[in-house]
Amino acid sequence: MLEFIGISTHTVAIASITILSLIFAFYQYFVRPLYYFQKLNIPGPKPSLFFGTVFTKEYGGHLGQVRCIKKYGKFYSGLLGLKPVVIISDPEMLKEVLVKQFSNFSNRFDVIPFDPAVSRNLLAIKDDDWKRIRSVLIPTFSATKLKQIEPIIIDACDTLVGKIIKENRENGKVNIWKLCGEYSMEVIMAAAFGVHVADDARGQKVCKAAAIFFSSSDIALLIASVVPSLYHFLSFLTRNRTNAVNHIVQVARAVIAERRRNLQNGLTNRRDLLQLMIEAAENGKLTDDEIVSQSFIFLLAGYETTSNALGYTSYLLALNPQVQQRLIDEIDEKCPKGTNLTIELLSELPYLDMVFNESLRIYPPAYIVNRVTKHETVIDEVKIPQDMMVAIPIYGIHHNDELWPDPEKFIPERFTPEEKAKRHPFAYLPFGNGPRNCIGMRLAITEAKLALIKILQNIVLEPVKETPIPLEVEPKFTLSVANGVIIGVKER
Numbered sequence: 001m002l003e004f005i006g007i008s009t010h011t012v013a014i015a016s017i018t019i020l021s022l023i024f025a026f027y028q029y030f031v032r033p034l035y036y037f038q039k040l041n042i043p044g045p046k047p048s049l050f051f052g053t054v055f056t057k058e059y060g061g062h063l064g065q066v067r068c069i070k071k072y073g074k075f076y077s078g079l080l081g082l083k084p085v086v087i088i089s090d091p092e093m094l095k096e097v098l099v100k101q102f103s104n105f106s107n108r109f110d111v112i113p114f115d116p117a118v119s120r121n122l123l124a125i126k127d128d129d130w131k132r133i134r135s136v137l138i139p140t141f142s143a144t145k146l147k148q149i150e151p152i153i154i155d156a157c158d159t160l161v162g163k164i165i166k167e168n169r170e171n172g173k174v175n176i177w178k179l180c181g182e183y184s185m186e187v188i189m190a191a192a193f194g195v196h197v198a199d200d201a202r203g204q205k206v207c208k209a210a211a212i213f214f215s216s217s218d219i220a221l222l223i224a225s226v227v228p229s230l231y232h233f234l235s236f237l238t239r240n241r242t243n244a245v246n247h248i249v250q251v252a253r254a255v256i257a258e259r260r261r262n263l264q265n266g267l268t269n270r271r272d273l274l275q276l277m278i279e280a281a282e283n284g285k286l287t288d289d290e291i292v293s294q295s296f297i298f299l300l301a302g303y304e305t306t307s308n309a310l311g312y313t314s315y316l317l318a319l320n321p322q323v324q325q326r327l328i329d330e331i332d333e334k335c336p337k338g339t340n341l342t343i344e345l346l347s348e349l350p351y352l353d354m355v356f357n358e359s360l361r362i363y364p365p366a367y368i369v370n371r372v373t374k375h376e377t378v379i380d381e382v383k384i385p386q387d388m389m390v391a392i393p394i395y396g397i398h399h400n401d402e403l404w405p406d407p408e409k410f411i412p413e414r415f416t417p418e419e420k421a422k423r424h425p426f427a428y429l430p431f432g433n434g435p436r437n438c439i440g441m442r443l444a445i446t447e448a449k450l451a452l453i454k455i456l457q458n459i460v461l462e463p464v465k466e467t468p469i470p471l472e473v474e475p476k477f478t479l480s481v482a483n484g485v486i487i488g489v490k491e492r
Ligand code: HEM
Pocket: 122, 123, 124, 134, 297, 298, 299, 301, 302, 303, 305, 306, 309, 364, 365, 366, 369, 370, 429, 430, 431, 432, 433, 434, 435, 436, 437, 438, 439, 440, 441, 443, 444, 445
């Protein structure tokens, strides 16, 4: 019959097989994952075709974590595009993942594909490579080594407070979010790239590149999360990001070369994170590619997180005058204006510690982290398959009212030693936990606390009519805010 209209049965057979194969492939690749967890009897929100659960309004982002924990409990499932993921929020189970069964959970799932020039970074590398590089870098972040970059931080604190006062005198208000960003950038550039942002053209080049990197489109990442193999075909969408990375890499290489020339010429170099890594390289412990990758990841993981933490704390203090006054009293007693700031001072300010901890609880800049299983395991009688991505919803845990009564309230007293002792240590994870926790934690805390002391020695923070209340928080690369945060200040 079909021969009458010029189509042979042979052609029809081939077309039918092709169509059936395509339907089968479509089913296998896109539809089957939707039922993966149903078969395993693991609860979770219903995934949608192509995008799974994590991009949906109801279950995606930081607020989705809170909703899901309430609805599905301590262990639920999701789909990151097509990738099955289990989400664990129970502190005891997390202790198992992050510490007790660490050897099975020592790697992360590669959500972000890194450009090859910076792919040897600590966040991304795996297994023995990670172990080796982490052990080389750990001493670089020790208290003694941190002391060596203290002058960089103190300088940046002075600049920050100078800028706040100037902006307030000119405008009667301050974009504290932006200024905290500049402060954090100044510290990380000086510490990890050895360049001074204000008066070094290379510093400005990296700053510009970083700004492009942090603001560039995530469409490629979104598509890659659905079909990972497509990422490399999307280079036209990631060109800006790749160029930005190349600029950052060029500067890092130039500074490394300059530092080596200095040493050959008998000059001494400043002691910062970069210098400590260069010294490790002299002993054959790191390659130049690895140093560049670490400088890059310190910028990526350390800039926005620390800046946001300081921005959120300033915002919370402005809105909570009683807490702010108590903190000012503590600062006035232990280190009044004019006292030389030092890292040692921080141990004398317990209320500052409580305030900063509570701020990181309410607004954890790294609001989700993950691990991946090497082999199948059982935790709390739940079977977790091999190669499974395990997500840890930090924001959801910090806002779980079973762990934190009145979770939206800013109550620094939650962090008195007595209150802390009553709580499971894995109910609070702003820096992750276990051997693969945040390596920059000590630097971040020091940087933020010294800035807060310097700020409150000089000014009082307060809300103005432009201050966003409530704060609209956006889950981007870090937990961020949409349009900056404007506050008022009064000089003391
Ligand atoms: C307030 C600021 C910061 C926060 C909230 C934060 C948070 C985190 C979190 C939650 C993780 C994952 C931990 C885990 O998976 O258990 C992490 C990892 C990491 N952070 Fe931070 N971080 C901050 C600042 C910094 C700074 C200043 C640096 C570096 C200069 C840094 C470098 C890193 C690196 C390299 C990793 C990967 C560690 C590894 O895999 O071994 N972070 N951070």
